[in-house]
Amino acid sequence: MVDINEGVIKFSTKEHNQTKALQSDEYRELENWREKLWKVKLIGSYFPSNIGYGNLSVLKDYKDRINTEEPQFLITGTQTGHKENLSGEDYVRVLSFNEKTFAVKSEGPCLPSSETPSHYSLYKAKKDIKAIFHVHDSKIWKYLCEEHPLFTPADVEYGTPEMARQFLEMDLPEKGIIVMKGHEDGFVSYANTMDDAGELLLELYHKLNG
Ligand SMILES: [Zn+2]
Secondary structure, three states, X not given: OOOOOOOOOOOEEEEEEEOOOOOXXXXXXXXXXXXXXXXXXOOEEOOOOOOEEOEEEEEEOOOOOOOOOOOEEEEEEOOOXXXXXXXXXXXXXXXXXXXXXXXEEEEEOOOEOOXXXXXXXXXXXXXXXXXXXXXXXXXXXXXXXXXOOOEEOOOOOOOOHHHHXXXXXXXXXXXXXXXXXXXXXXXXXXXXXXXXXXXXXXXXXXXXXX
C-alpha cells in the first residue's frame, strides 16, 4: 500500500515567483546524483498509479533575493519522480519557509517538492547539513524499520510540523539515514556533501541488493 498523500502539496505556495528555466550550473551536480538514484529506482514512480517519489535538495545561499539566516536551498520540483532526467524547468529555489503558517517563498519555473517542509526542518535541525536526498524503496524501508537507530515514529506523517519537531529533537550524527516509519517506503539521507549523502544510499542499496 502506497501513501496516497505522496506528492500532495501540504504547504502554501501563494508566494511562488514563476521564472524561466534555471541554468544548468545551478543544478548540475544535484542532477548527476539524481540520475544515479533514478537508475536504481530510489527515485521513480509507483505502478500503476504513476505517482512519483523521491526529491533531492542542496543548501544554497540566496541572500541576494531574501536576506535570512534560515536555510535556503535548491530542490527538485513537485511531481518529477517519474522523469528519468530533469532539466532547468524542474528545479526550484526555496528562499524562505514560515514554520507557523507553513508558507513557502519559492522562485523558479515549477513548484517545489511536496516534501519541502521536511527538507527545511532537517537543514534547520543540524547546521552543517548541506545535502538531503529523500527516496523510496520498499525492501530497504522494511529493513531500516527493523534495524535502524535513526527514525521518526509510525504515527508521524512526512511533511508535517510534528516531523519537524522530531528532527529537531534527534541527536544527529554528522551524516546519516533517517527512516520515516510513518511514511511508507520513505527514508532520507543527509550529509555535508552531495557525494556523502548519495553514497550512503547507494551503499545501503547494494548491501541489500548485491
Ligand atoms: Zn516520500
